[in-house]
Amino acid sequence: MKKLNAIVIGSGVGGLATAIRLAKLGIQVTIFEANAFPGGKVNSKQFGAYRFDMGPSVFTEPHLIEELISLSGSKDATFQFHQLEESCRYFFSDGQELTVFPGVEKVADTFSKSLGENKSVVAEFLERQRKNYEAVYPVFIAVSLHRFKHWFNRHVPNALLRLTKYGLLSSMHKVNSKTFSNPKTAQIFDRLATYNGSSPYKTPGMLNIISHLELNVGPAMPKGGMVAISNTLYKLCLDLGVNFHFNEKVTAISHSNNKITGVQTSLGKYDSDIVVSNMDVHFTYEKLLSNFAAPSLNLKQEKSSSAIVFYWGIKKQFPKLGVHNIFFAENYKAEFKAIFETKEIYTDPTIYIHISSKVEQVDAPSTGENWFVMINAPINVGQDWDKEIQKLRSHILNKLSQALGEQIEPLIEVEEINEPRKIEAVYNGKQGSIYGNSSNSSFAAFYRHPNFSKKLKGLYFSGVTVHPGGGIPLALNSAKIVERCVIEDFR
Numbered sequence: 017m018k019k020l021n022a023i024v025i026g027s028g029v030g031g032l033a034t035a036i037r038l039a040k041l042g043i044q045v046t047i048f049e050a051n052a053f054p055g056g057k058v059n060s061k062q063f064g065a066y067r068f069d070m071g072p073s074v075f076t077e078p079h080l081i082e083e084l085i086s087l088s089g090s091k092d093a094t095f096q097f098h099q100l101e102e103s104c105r106y107f108f109s110d111g112q113e114l115t116v117f118p119g120v121e122k123v124a125d126t127f128s129k130s131l132g133e134n135k136s137v138v139a140e141f142l143e144r145q146r147k148n149y150e151a152v153y154p155v156f157i158a159v160s161l162h163r164f165k166h167w168f169n170r171h172v173p174n175a176l177l178r179l180t181k182y183g184l185l186s187s188m189h190k191v192n193s194k195t196f197s198n199p200k201t202a203q204i205f206d207r208l209a210t211y212n213g214s215s216p217y218k219t220p221g222m223l224n225i226i227s228h229l230e231l232n233v234g235p236a237m238p239k240g241g242m243v244a245i246s247n248t249l250y251k252l253c254l255d256l257g258v259n260f261h262f263n264e265k266v267t268a269i270s271h272s273n274n275k276i277t278g279v280q281t282s283l284g285k286y287d288s289d290i291v292v293s294n295m296d297v298h299f300t301y302e303k304l305l306s307n308f309a310a311p312s313l314n315l316k317q318e319k320s321s322s323a324i325v326f327y328w329g330i331k332k333q334f335p336k337l338g339v340h341n342i343f344f345a346e347n348y349k350a351e352f353k354a355i356f357e358t359k360e361i362y363t364d365p366t367i368y369i370h371i372s373s374k375v376e377q378v379d380a381p382s383t384g385e386n387w388f389v390m391i392n393a394p395i396n397v398g399q400d401w402d403k404e405i406q407k408l409r410s411h412i413l414n415k416l417s418q419a420l421g422e423q424i425e426p427l428i429e430v431e432e433i434n435e436p437r438k439i440e441a442v443y444n445g446k447q448g449s450i451y452g453n454s455s456n457s458s459f460a461a462f463y464r465h466p467n468f469s470k471k472l473k474g475l476y477f478s479g480v481t482v483h484p485g486g487g488i489p490l491a492l493n494s495a496k497i498v499e500r501c502v503i504e505d506f507r
């Protein structure tokens with residue numbers, strides 16, 4: 017390959033992984049990052065004596081980070097993680113509580129004993145999700161859906177067969193409510209649609225493959241917190257000679273004769289053969305390619321959900337809580353209607369609490385815990401967020417105080433809040449959506465933007481707003497696809 021240079025816009029995990037892969041090809045890579053820190057949404061902050069991961073908290077497929085370490089050839093990069101004993105603790109509004117431990121046998125046993133499910137139905141369902149995951153991975157996740165030679169491989173017949181048989185046309189909720197006898201079991205499986213910002217009542221049943229990662233394998237937790245993912249990838253980039261320009265926002269992508277020529281930033285103009293946008297794809301077209309015809313079909317799809325997060329330093333320990341905890345809404349369907357249709361904060365939303373100090377004790381004082389308290393929220397369409405967030409805060413405090421038998425508000429030592437307007441402003445995500453488009457239709461996967469531009473040679477896309485979709489593992493896969501496309505286009 018001739019000596020090329022590449023510019024990556026944004027240092028989210030997808031951008032960092034792309035930079036590592038391109039640098040390994042011998043390409044001179046420069047990353048422009050609007051913020052002062054690497055990692056995008058995977059960043060960490062200290063509030064008083066409490067450390068918080070500001071964005072993601074659920075982590076699966078750690079082998080994808082190990083793969084990048086090995087690819088980079090680094091001798092001293094380390095990435096360690098705890099394989100969590102528990103998948104999640106569930107609290108239902110009727111008072112029932114349930115801890116789910118990963119592993120087919122354990123899950124089937126728990127759902128049988130606590131929810132009255134037939135053990136073999138649960139085990140067969142999870143086994144089916146493993147097979148579905150293994151079937152679709154090489155066709156829909158690891159490769160571009162938009163280059164025939166990528167996805168047309170020997171795995172296609174099996175993937176298509178399973179896709180049509182197990183849930184392209186039925187919603188996740190339909191599949192789950194038909195499979196399980198107890199609505200609570202269906203609700204636990206339905207919840208996994210939120211892992212890519214979608215509604216279980218609309219997203220196709222095939223998305224049940226997430227339960228393979230969450231329940232068969234189980235979540236991991238990086239040592240040092242989620243931010244260890246960004247720190248590891250950042251170190252690999254530096255070791256490979258990637259240049260970083262922090263606090264330098266890209267304001268336009270330059271092109272001529274249908275070919276990329278470089279970027280314009282807040283501080284200057286830079287030439288390059290390749291530009292990879294790790295920025296929200298919608299804003300890439302809207303803000304950086306404003307004179308260029310945007311692929312409207314890709315961009316006009318419904319956006320994924322956003323989030324409201326309360327970061328609370330709590331001066332007490334709660335043995336009843338684990339690393340991941342869910343306090344379910346009583347009416348789950350109404351909650352998703354509020355998020356995606358009326359775009360309101362639901363009156364009794366499902367509350368997720370993540371406490372990293374349960375495994376990373378240094379994240380909180382020895383007598384306390386760092387609570388990351390999140391609800392799924394609609395995207396920003398100009399709601400009166402300040403008023404709504406105050407209402408929500410009181411509701412959450414009441415609900416948790418009741419469930420845990422203790423007044424929570426007096427225990428809060430430090431507090432920060434994140435919400436759709438901030439997510440939009442800090443990470444440049446369209447309307448505060450976390451994953452770009454939602455997967456709220458049977459063909460959503462086919463409408464996600466490709467990892468390359470069909471019109472501008474040298475322009476590529478990585479991150480959760482493009483194919484293959486939402487979540488850290490998929491962002492890391494998007495980088496792999498960009499690498500392959502670059503090799504094909506420039507060899």
Ligand SMILES: Cc1cc2nc3c(=O)[nH]c(=O)nc-3n(C[C@H](O)[C@H](O)[C@H](O)COP(=O)(O)OP(=O)(O)OC[C@H]3O[C@@H](n4cnc5c(N)ncnc54)[C@H](O)[C@@H]3O)c2cc1C
Nearest residue numbers: 026028029030050056057072073074266444479480487488
């Ligand atoms: C509250 C919350 C909870 C989440 N929970 C999970 C979870 O549990 N598990 C999970 O896997 N995922 C979760 N996610 C989603 C997760 O953040 C993504 O999976 C992943 O971090 C996104 O990576 P990315 O590569 O798409 O880039 P992003 O993290 O979106 O980073 C994009 C980067 O581009 C930069 N940028 C944008 N525009 C410009 C510009 N013009 N010039 C220069 N730089 C620019 C931004 O500053 C940013 O650093 C969560 C997100 C949030 C907000």
